[in-house]
Amino acid sequence: MLVGFHTMEGAKDGVLAHTWSSARRRRYTFNGKDAGEVAAYAIVAGHDHNVPIIMATGCEGLAREVHELLGDEVVTIAVKRLRDDKSVELFPATETMPRIKAGAKTSVENIGKFKPHKPGFPITVRLQLKNKDVVDGYIEWRNHNKSDWPGGRIDDRTIEAVLPSTRHLGL
Secondary structure, three states: OOOOOOOOOOOOOOOOOOOOOOEEEEEEEEEEEOOHHHHHHHHHHHHHHHOOOOEEEHHHHHHHHHHHHHHHEEEEEEEEEEOOOEEEOOOOOOHHHHHHHHHHHHHHHHHHHHHOOOOOOOEEEEEEEEEEHHHHHHHHHHHHHHOOEEEEEEEEEEEEEEEEOOOOOOO
């Protein structure tokens, strides 16, 4: 169960849309498709643990993202939504708490209907960062701390890696 997640960076219907950190990281793609935290967690859960994602809570945009990636069977509970004027409506806890509890119960009762998310490896991961300086620092840190990192720079703001496993999925 993914609790309190946000939509990926750039999601038009996401409340505080970001992928791990909006301060430096901008956009992820996995095999050329936009991706966010939901995709990364689902891949690790599926590949490394053979566990499906059965429920997710967050904004209405997160529910859309989860269903697009993992299917409509995954239970999603929206606790907030982005309004047309870009303000945020938080749904009252008196409504969301019973919905979360019921959703968790339903998803566990139906766990056999869910399948782990297992796209094939290798996976090409691309990460667009804030600017060239952030990329420079990021690559330097990786080279010193994760010598087996299989990636590199593809332009001033972007790094890419072809990953044989989930080890460096978050880049």
